[in-house]
Amino acid sequence: MLHGLIAGAAMTLLAAGSLDEPYAPEQPVEPSLNASAVAVCIADAPWISYDVTLVDPDGLSTTRDVSLVFRKGVERYDLPLGALGGDDRLAGSVLCPGSAVDAQGTGAGWPGWRRVDGEWRDVGEDDLGWTRVGAHVTVEMNPAAAVAVAYPPSTPGCVPGPRLEPPSPRPDSVPTAGAAGAGLGPRALAATGIELAAPLLLGAGMLTGGLAFVTARRRPRL
Structure with a gap:
């Protein structure tokens, strides 16, 4: 009987000790x-x-x-x-x-x-x-x-910035010559007229000389 009492007391102590053992608490979830x-x-x-x-x-x-x-x-x-x-x-x-x-x-x-x-x-x-x-x-x-955020790019219908006007041409600038002298200034036209007149006059002179030469060859002998 004494042995039984001793064994029961030992079991009680073991049970009480197990309750005091540390345990890992549940860790909270970080947001x-x-x-x-x-x-x-x-x-x-x-x-x-x-x-x-x-x-x-x-x-x-x-x-x-x-x-x-x-x-x-x-x-x-x-x-x-x-x-x-x-x-x-x-x-x-x-x-x-x-x-x-x-x-x-x-x-x-x-x-x-x-x-x-x-x-x-x-x-x-x-x-x-x-x-x-x-x-x-x-x-x-x-x-x-x-x-990931990037500044939006421009599209044909939307410009995320000021719509800049093209720069106006300077009043004293001379535009580039186009077909048939289009867009030329007065000085450019005058210079072009002189340059074009020289070959035209030369051509006219050659044409006149040619006609005179043909006329002279066709004149019958007396």
């Missing part, structure tokens, strides 16, 4: 983003269409505000997109950095372009021009996700 973005040209304005979904099963994300962040070298530009909806998703469109539209929605300002004295001038990477080429773009809200 992530499913994001996409593409730049398109609409009515001569560069737009970015985006779609962002937060995957956060354990509620670890600390914010619901989403931004599109452009980086290039030491340059950085944050473009706010808005807050996630109740379904943890945000989708829409936003103008590219440094762009603007008029009341009709037509492009009226573009990154890297500046209006000076009534004319548009390409200022390179100034005025957010650096965002057009070579910028690294991410969607950020904690966490972040990289997206």
